[in-house]
Amino acid sequence: MESNELRIFKTVALEGSITKAAQILGYVQSNVTARIQQLESELKTPLFYRQRGMVLTPSGEKLLVYAEQILHLLEDAEKALDDSINPSGSLAIGANHTLSSLHLPAILSEYHKAYPKVDLSLITGNTNELIYKVQHFQIDGAFVKSSSISDENIIKELAYEENLVLISSSKYNDIQEVYYKPFIMNTVGCPNRFQLEEWLKSKGIFNIRYMEFNNLDSIIEGVVEDLGASFVPESSIEEYEQLGLIKSFKIPQEYSLAKTFFIRHKDSLKTNALQKFIEIIESKTSFHSIINSDYNSLKTLT
Known part of the structure; x- marks a missing residue:
C-alpha cells in the first residue's frame, strides 16, 4: 500500500466520484479506477459500493480514518523538516x-x-x-x-x-416596524441567523422571510436600500450609522452576544x-x- 494509492483512495472517498477525483488529482479516470481496484485487490476487500457514485463500504470507512492519519503525518513530516525561523x-x-x-x-x-x-x-x-x-x-x-x-x-x-445589533433603513425609528420585514442574512447554518430566530421566537414571531446574501457588505448595502433588515456585528455598521444611512436597535445580550x-x-x-x-x-x-x-x-x- 503506497501513499499515492491512499491519496487517490481518500480523494475518491471524499468526492464520491471517480470523475471528480480524477479532475482534482489531474489523472485520467481509467488510472484512478485501476488504482482503486489494485488497492482493493491488495487488501482483499471491496472499499466502495459502485451505485450512483462511489460510496464507502464498512471496510472503506475504516481505511479512510487511517488514510487521513497517514497522509497527514507525511505532510506534517515535510512541514517539520522545512519549518524554519523565517x-x-x-x-x-x-x-x-x-x-x-x-x-x-x-x-x-x-x-x-x-x-x-x-x-x-x-x-x-x-x-x-x-x-x-x-x-x-x-x-x-x-x-x-x-x-x-x-x-x-x-x-x-x-x-x-462581539455584539450583534438589529439594523434597518434609517427611515424606521420603532423596532416594532422592523420585526416583520424580510431579513437579509447568510444561508442556513449561520449562527447569527440562529440567534436572530431565537430572539424573534421569544417575541412570538415564527414566520420569518429571508433574502440570502453571503457577503456582509452586500447585506449592509441591501439594508441601506431598504430591501430588508438584518442582524450584524455592531462594529460593521458604525460608519453607516454615523452617516445616517442605517438605524440600529440593541436586543438582550442573551441573543446578541456572539x-x-x-x-x-x-x-x-x-x-x-x-x-x-x-x-x-x-x-x-x-x-x-x-x-x-x-x-x-x-x-x-x-
Missing part, C-alpha cells in the same frame, strides 16, 4: 463570510507583507463546513462561531466576543507560519489566547 510553505485558513470581510483582509495583507514566503490561502464557508475541513486536515485552522462539535481532536486557540473561536486539529503541526499568524491576530484584534483548550462544551448548530 516562515514559509503553505498556510490555509478558514473563516465564515462575515469575519472574512470584516476583520481579516487587513490582517492577511499585513501577514503577507511580513512573511512573503508563505503561500497563504483563505477558505470561506459556514461553521459546519469549516469544522469538517479542520477535522479532515484540509485546512490548518479556522475561525468559527460559538457552535461546534463534541470532538476531543479539535482545540480552540483564540476567542473573540463568540468566535480559532480552532485547529490537536494532531496538526503548529508550524512557525501558523504561530506567526496567531500572533498577528492577537496583536491586531480583540482575539485573546485561551489557556484551556477543551472544546467539548460547544455543540453543533444544525
Whole structure:
C-alpha cells in the first residue's frame, strides 16, 4: 500500500466520484479506477459500493480514518523538516463570510507583507463546513462561531466576543416596524441567523422571510436600500450609522452576544507560519489566547 494509492483512495472517498477525483488529482479516470481496484485487490476487500457514485463500504470507512492519519503525518513530516525561523510553505485558513470581510483582509495583507514566503490561502464557508475541513486536515485552522462539535481532536486557540445589533433603513425609528420585514442574512447554518430566530421566537414571531446574501457588505448595502433588515456585528455598521444611512436597535445580550473561536486539529503541526499568524491576530484584534483548550462544551448548530 503506497501513499499515492491512499491519496487517490481518500480523494475518491471524499468526492464520491471517480470523475471528480480524477479532475482534482489531474489523472485520467481509467488510472484512478485501476488504482482503486489494485488497492482493493491488495487488501482483499471491496472499499466502495459502485451505485450512483462511489460510496464507502464498512471496510472503506475504516481505511479512510487511517488514510487521513497517514497522509497527514507525511505532510506534517515535510512541514517539520522545512519549518524554519523565517516562515514559509503553505498556510490555509478558514473563516465564515462575515469575519472574512470584516476583520481579516487587513490582517492577511499585513501577514503577507511580513512573511512573503508563505503561500497563504483563505477558505470561506459556514461553521459546519469549516469544522469538517479542520477535522479532515484540509485546512490548518479556522475561525468559527460559538457552535461546534463534541470532538476531543479539535482545540480552540483564540476567542473573540462581539455584539450583534438589529439594523434597518434609517427611515424606521420603532423596532416594532422592523420585526416583520424580510431579513437579509447568510444561508442556513449561520449562527447569527440562529440567534436572530431565537430572539424573534421569544417575541412570538415564527414566520420569518429571508433574502440570502453571503457577503456582509452586500447585506449592509441591501439594508441601506431598504430591501430588508438584518442582524450584524455592531462594529460593521458604525460608519453607516454615523452617516445616517442605517438605524440600529440593541436586543438582550442573551441573543446578541456572539463568540468566535480559532480552532485547529490537536494532531496538526503548529508550524512557525501558523504561530506567526496567531500572533498577528492577537496583536491586531480583540482575539485573546485561551489557556484551556477543551472544546467539548460547544455543540453543533444544525
